[in-house]
Amino acid sequence: MIRPTHLRALVIAVALGLGTGVATGQPTELIIRNGTIIADEGTVRGDLRIRNGLIDEIGEIGERLAAGSGAREIDADGLLVLPxxxxxxxxxxxxxxxxxxxxxxxxxxxxxxxxxxxxxxxxxxxxxxxxxxxxxxxxxxxxxxxxxxxxxxxxxxxxxxxxxxxxxxxxxxxxxxxxxxxxxxxxxxxxxxxxxxxxxxxxxxxxxxxxxxxxxxxxxxxxxxxxxxxxxxxxxxxxxxxxxxxxxxxxxxxxxxxxxxxxxxxxxxxxxxxxxxxxxxxxxxxxxxxxxxxxxxxxxxxxxxxxxxxxxxxxxxxxxxxxxxxxxxxxxxxxxxxxxxxxxxxxxxxxxxxxxxxxxxxxxxxxxxxxxxxxxxxxxxxxxxxxxxxxxxxFGLYPAKGTIAVGADADLVIWDPDETRTIRDEDALSNTGFSIHAGREVTGWPIVTIRRGEVVYENGRVTGRAGSGRLAPRRRWKPPILN
Ligand SMILES: [Zn+2]
CATH class of the missing domain: 3.20.20.140 (Metal-dependent hydrolases)
Known part of the structure; x- marks a missing residue:
């Protein structure tokens, strides 16, 4: 997996407390524990470490990943971890x-x-x-x-x-x-x-x-x-x-x-x-x-x-x-x-x-x-x-996006497969303020959403800042092997 060389400089900056994570109030390391991870190479139960916006390490159950100082840990026991x-x-x-x-x-x-x-x-x-x-x-x-x-x-x-x-x-x-x-x-x-x-x-x-x-x-x-x-x-x-x-x-x-x-x-x-x-x-x-x-x-x-x-x-x-x-x-x-x-x-x-x-x-x-x-x-x-x-x-985003693999962008969702909610107009975040599906009972919802390592949605609230999204780099189209 390719990593940009400037990351080395970023890692040093983070160690000095100057990292982008610190600036946005986000921890420099995030560990998701005990999730069922639907990864590129198959489904794994275990831990996932995020550093500098990227997936840094995936450990199977039993090889508990040690948390660095200042790391935030999220318990995903019983939950799915999806791209x-x-x-x-x-x-x-x-x-x-x-x-x-x-x-x-x-x-x-x-x-x-x-x-x-x-x-x-x-x-x-x-x-x-x-x-x-x-x-x-x-x-x-x-x-x-x-x-x-x-x-x-x-x-x-x-x-x-x-x-x-x-x-x-x-x-x-x-x-x-x-x-x-x-x-x-x-x-x-x-x-x-x-x-x-x-x-x-x-x-x-x-x-x-x-x-x-x-x-x-x-x-x-x-x-x-x-x-x-x-x-x-x-x-x-x-x-x-x-x-x-x-x-x-x-x-x-x-x-x-x-x-x-x-x-x-x-x-x-x-x-x-x-x-x-x-x-x-x-x-x-x-x-x-x-x-x-x-x-x-x-x-x-x-x-x-x-x-x-x-x-x-x-x-x-x-x-x-x-x-x-x-x-x-x-x-x-x-x-x-x-x-x-x-x-x-x-x-x-x-x-x-x-x-x-x-x-x-x-x-x-x-x-x-x-x-x-x-x-x-x-x-x-x-x-x-x-x-x-x-x-x-x-659309030329793989393998940086669309998958869970070491070196990919840490774009992740912690998903509760058993959570049942009824869709309601008052929960709509679209400026339309309604959903054509209001009243429908749905099982399986995101609990936490992470974009390039930053927690941008949790506890029912979007916490990401306008302007923190970016245009994703893309490759030219070539015949893909689809799943
Ligand atoms: Zn259209």
Missing amino acids: GGIDPHVHLGGNWVDDYTSGSAAALAGGITTISNFVTLRGDQVAEAMAQATAQVETEAIADVILHPIIGDAALVTPQLEALARSGHTSLKVFMVRPSFDRDVPGFLNLLATAGDTGILTMLHCEDAAIVSTTAERFITEGRGALRFYPDARPVLAELVATQRAVAFSEATGAPVYLVHLSSEHALRVAEEAQARGLPVYVETRPIYLHLTRERFDGLDAGLFMGQPPLRTQQDQDALWDGIARGTIHTIGTDHVAYTREQKLDPTQTVQRHRAGMNNLQVMRPMLYSDGVRTGRITVEQFVALTATNPAKL
């Missing part, structure tokens, strides 16, 4: 009510230590937009952050991909669902091919622009514009055909594609068939598709559940859980979008014009644990792979 979560897909800032600070707070309380925000590029101002977002991260974030630029104009951005990768941004996003995609398909294919050659992973929102826009238009004309018609106004067919194209684009260019928020069985089968042929097709799904179905649109509060794509059927949900268990779905991204309840319930919304997305950072991991691990659908190791290790590998 901090990595959410590959969030939307913070802009017109939404969560910024990097409130988004980080919700994430850390939910056991997520790295969040991945999208940055909209204006024209060819790539370096400027990334620098501006980085400055915001450095003043507002508590969690660590990676950034995905959203590409609207392929021709303008393609020549800048090498510079983007060199500055540590090794992913980008394209919305197939926007009419601008179909206006320049050759341009986007060049972008995809160049991204692949440059070591950049292309994330694709797979819904067909023409099917989505004309179907919604027809529903409005026919007087079926109300939100209860939304699942039919934005059909699975739109996702299916775009997923087929995404796979073909990957095959035509040899470039990897990452399909965001895949929602349906039909689309999953297309991705699985591509994977079976060895194509680099990676699949993310989103918590709402795992925990909710389209019947939610029958209620008066349908607006709360608006997302793109819509909620699907029970059969789709079962297929997604099955894909997670079989490893054909690789990651879970919250697609966290923060609107207030009033905004989400705005009665003027239609199948065509509405506020899509909901806040989910705080409860994503607990709900996946509760409905996935507790029910036996997935193992705790799969839970860790889906929510930490796989995103770390796909």
Whole structure:
């Protein structure tokens, strides 16, 4: 495991009481005792030592690690020690009510230590937009952050991909669902091919622009514009055909594609068939598709559940859980979008014009644990792979993040697998002040969250400081071996 050489100087500074830990009121050493550690090399019962923000030593039960002077010890008997979560897909800032600070707070309380925000590029101002977002991260974030630029104009951005990768941004996003995609398909294919050659992973929102826009238009004309018609106004067919194209684009260019928020069985089968042929097709799904179905649109509060794509059927949900268990779905991204309840319930919304997305950072991991691990659908190791290790590998963060190993960042969660809580609006740390899952009983919660060695959440409170999060260094994309 590689350690930066400047650490040697830092170790001396810490010994003199000048370390960063002292400055922030944190002990210079942290020992987690007697936990069940879901580590890179397998599950270990024992102690874990953290020094200078990194995992320093892992000792199996029986070889009790001696504490240095001033060390803080945390008893994790009966608890799990997991890698901090990595959410590959969030939307913070802009017109939404969560910024990097409130988004980080919700994430850390939910056991997520790295969040991945999208940055909209204006024209060819790539370096400027990334620098501006980085400055915001450095003043507002508590969690660590990676950034995905959203590409609207392929021709303008393609020549800048090498510079983007060199500055540590090794992913980008394209919305197939926007009419601008179909206006320049050759341009986007060049972008995809160049991204692949440059070591950049292309994330694709797979819904067909023409099917989505004309179907919604027809529903409005026919007087079926109300939100209860939304699942039919934005059909699975739109996702299916775009997923087929995404796979073909990957095959035509040899470039990897990452399909965001895949929602349906039909689309999953297309991705699985591509994977079976060895194509680099990676699949993310989103918590709402795992925990909710389209019947939610029958209620008066349908607006709360608006997302793109819509909620699907029970059969789709079962297929997604099955894909997670079989490893054909690789990651879970919250697609966290923060609107207030009033905004989400705005009665003027239609199948065509509405506020899509909901806040989910705080409860994503607990709900996946509760409905996935507790029910036996997935193992705790799969839970860790889906929510930490796989995103770390796909987005160039591994082995510094996404895993528990000596030399890795000490991004950790002490997790109580037996703690049962009911999700409540008043506990929401998102500025939205509510959760669409309020009232749901969930078993398995973070007790302590540690980001680069600093305790940033404990006793139900986020203790990390805004501005202590940072842009995480990333490698270029290369074919990963996923768990
Ligand atoms: Zn999104």
